[in-house]
Amino acid sequence: MSTSILPLETVADPVPTRPIDSARPAAGGIPSVTGEHVGHRFADGPWLFRDLDFTLTTGEAVGLCGPSGSGKSTLLSIIAGFEPPAEGTIRRSRVNRVRWVFQNPHGMPRRTAIDHVVQPLLGQGIDRTQAEDEAIAIMSTFHLTKVAAREFRELSGGEAQRLMLARAIASKPDLLLVDEPTAQLDQRTANDIDSTLTGLAQGDAIVVIATHDPNTRAACTRVIDLAWHNPNPNIDTKDDTR
Ligand SMILES: Nc1ncnc2c1ncn2[C@@H]1O[C@H](COP(=O)(O)OP(=O)(O)OP(=O)(O)O)[C@@H](O)[C@H]1O
Structure with missing residues (x-):
């Protein structure tokens, strides 16, 4: 080991x-x-x-x-x-x-929810289409598919917190x-x-x-x-x- x-x-x-x-x-x-x-x-x-x-x-x-x-x-x-x-x-x-999700979710106000999850996937060299598919799959486990196209500033507190968890998972x-x-x-x-x-x-x-x-x-x-x-x-x- x-x-x-x-x-x-x-x-x-x-x-x-x-x-x-x-x-x-x-x-x-x-x-x-x-x-x-x-x-x-x-x-x-x-x-x-x-x-x-x-x-x-x-x-x-x-x-x-x-x-x-x-x-x-x-x-x-x-x-x-x-x-x-x-x-x-x-x-x-x-x-x-290591990823740390803090109690106050911080996102990019005018970027969409899905962008927050796609970004770490693109950083791993995955192409955009595949990254978006993977992002949607991750977001569905956090019940976020319905708000995928919404801007971060429009999300509720719980949605924003779940989005931070989804984003953290996307960074593997x-x-x-x-x-x-x-x-x-x-x-x-x-x-x-x-x-x-x-x-x-x-x-x-x-x-x-x-x-x-x-x-x-x-x-x-x-x-x-x-x-x-x-x-x-x-x-x-x-x-x-x-
Ligand atoms: N860098 C530090 N130097 C000195 N004392 C510290 C430091 N960091 C935390 N403490 C103290 O250590 C104790 C434990 O703090 P910690 O934040 O880990 O507790 P916690 O269980 O997470 O508390 P809470 O549930 O209120 O967030 C507290 O009394 C805090 O004031």
Whole structure:
């Protein structure tokens, strides 16, 4: 198994019984990120989490849950390779292309929705006709075909968020990190996003979603809950995932 530090290209439960997040061996030929005894704190601050063991691989949408301030975004950064953990080891295998979808979708206001998905495909050397066909296929999994010809500025919040997910998938990442995809969305729109998360899990990327939305948590195929790994129960956090 080849293991590498990331050459980054970008940057940009039904739940919880505790054993669910323990490390599992990954198959040899597919992307994986393995963490062993991972812990983190900033400088001399309190430990956010410790003793975290996990293996992330394709075929699932892993929810990174826990109270606000428990370190979900920090752990996403560690998984991505943007930040080294204060303790423990992270090993990545076959992870070269990382995409991060942020909670506020940013697009090109006057470009059509489909253009946003076609663009990364053209960047892979695919000709326009084939890129448009592939873009439509990806957009259909996110229920976006009806708005394909609309300008980005005309999309609803949920459509724009789903478009960012479709665009990220079109760039064929090995690792897709999604930070709070339903923050600031109304419940109906949030449900709409949640129903597409399992679709994400069927792709070729490792998918990790940081969330404190209980519905998003329930839509994930597996959950890592940082509340189980907080060594300091007095830390000022609020768990709103359950
Ligand atoms: N660069 C940094 N230096 C010092 N402290 C930091 C830094 N980045 C984050 N923190 C602190 O670490 C803690 C965890 O932050 P993080 O954003 O990872 O939590 P979170 O679980 O994603 O929170 P939320 O659900 O509210 O977004 C917070 O107390 C935050 O203030």
